[in-house]
Amino acid sequence: MDNKAYIEEKGKRSKEAARTLGNTATNIKNKALNMMAEALIQNVSFILNENKKDMETGQDKGLSRAMLDRLLLNEKRIADMAEGLRQIAALPDPIGEVTKGFQRPNGLRINQVRVPFGVIGIIYEARPNVTVDAAGLCIKSGNAVLLRGGSEALNSNKAIAEIIAKAGDAAGLPENSIQYIDIKDREAVNIMLKLNSYIDVLIPRGGAGLIRNVVQNATVPVIETGVGNCHVYVDSDADLSMAEDIIINAKTQRPAVCNAMETLLVHKDCYKELLEKLAPKLVSLGVEIRGCEKTQALIKAAVPASKEDWSTEFLDLILAVKIVDSLDEAIEHIYKYGTKHSEAIITNNYFNSQRFLKEIDAAAVYVNASTRFTDGFEFGFGGEIGISTQKLHARGPMGLEQLTSIKYMIYGEGQVR
Structure with a gap:
């Protein structure tokens, strides 16, 4: 069977499963989710062995540190899934x-x-946890799911998908509610983009190149998730100790994810006091600082920031730093370079916080908190299928409600028009 016929057959089976799954009782779906969770724990060794193969292949291919971190599974990450x-x-x-x-x-x-x-078709890169998050959210919201992960995580994704699909079947879900497309060839993605007969909506999750390809070439409707060029702005009225903690967390806690801070903006009235204490700590944590002229003059370890750095999602221990003259300049910088994902202001000035909340155009806008909280799990959604940076239908972490549509049910007593 060629790739097109193989994927069409998968799509056909998903469509058949969806007819029944949409009317499956809540207790059966919940039973399936809990059995899927237990199956992951029972098969930790198998999953880790398969993930080890992917990690070794990734290292041989020279994948970046950020990509390898996204790919890595361990007992804690599986327990979190x-x-x-x-x-x-x-x-x-x-x-x-x-x-x-x-x-x-x-x-x-x-x-x-x-x-x-x-x-729902999910196309994603090098994040095995997406296999579980996507499947779980789709099942609870009554959707069959067709998964196509990146070739870098093929062994991990196949193992996880097989385990949770088998557990779902045993719990009483319709057969083929969870399916994985195990074709490495990128042609598989292009086929999914045109599979209108079987896929109702596509959700891409990955880098800018993947998302651009899906949005520009799909005939199937797409919910766009976006890259995260996220900013933290330290206002002149900020608590600098709080700012220091938030910045370190937003940049270093897990730099390879979309809600990590990529650019730090600091008001001219407090940048010396903040950066003189903060910079050595960032450098000791392995962060490369790319700064404007004032930043370079203050921090010996800083290298010049290029124009491209302001618009780059590094997904690594790299931080662009710019000193700004005002809140207006900070807002203008974010408007010009931001990706409408997550933005934060550190301030004790209520007026400035409200201006920032109202004027920043992003899915999540924070006052005095780390951008790392833009996450379905942290928002109480039980995981997420992606962070939507578009404005149609869904925005921000996409949980159960965002994976539903609506229909109108009308009761009459013989009315005619």
């Missing part, structure tokens, strides 16, 4: 929820009700 499934099981089932109800003057009673999309 399992816990995410349990959290999803504990959340209310969105399917069948009446979000609005009203009666017309002619007596028609109209209810707006949440329903599944049907089949």
Whole structure:
């Protein structure tokens, strides 16, 4: 069977599964999610062995430190994946929820009700945890899922997908509710982009190149997730000790993810006091500082920032630093270079915090907190299928509600028009 026929057959099976899954009882879906979580824990050794193969191949290919970190699995990360499934099981089932109800003057009673999309296609790169997050959220929201992960994580993804699909089947889910496309050839992605007959919506999750390819070439509807060129702005009225803690967390806690800070903006009135203490700590943690002229003059370890650095999602221990004259300049910089993902201001000035919240155009805007919280798990969604940076239908961490559509159910008593 050639690639096109193989993927079309997968799509057909997903479509058939979706018809039943959309009406599957909540208790069965929850049972499946908990059994999937238990299956991950029971198969930790197998998953780690498969992940080791991917890590060795990635190292041989010279994958970046950031990419290898995204690819790496360990017992804690697998335990977190399992816990995410349990959290999803504990959340209310969105399917069948009446979000609005009203009666017309002619007596028609109209209810707006949440329903599944049907089949969701997920295209992602080098993040084995996405296999679990996507499958769990899709199952709870009544959607069949067709997964296509990056070739870098093929062994890990196949192992995880097989384990959770088998557990789901045993719990009573329709067969083929969770399917994985194990074709390395990039042609697989291009086929999925045109699979309108079987896929209801596509969600890409990965780097700028992948997302651009999907958005520009898909005929299937796309919910766009975006890259994260995230900023932290330290205002003149900031608590500098708080700012220091937030900056270190936002940059170094896990630099290879989309909600990590990439650019630090500091007001001219406090940059010397802040950076003289902060810079040595960042350097000791392995951070390369790329700064403007004032930053370079203050920090010996800093190298000149290029124009490209201001618009780059490094996904690494690299930080661009710029000293700004005002809140206006900070907002203008973010407007010019930001990717509408996550932005933060550190300030004790209420007026400035409210201006920042209102004027910054991003999915998540923070006052006195790290950008690292833009995450479905941290928001209480039990994981996420991606961070949407678009404005249609869904924005920010995409949990269960964002994986549903609506339909109208109308009750009449013989009315005609």
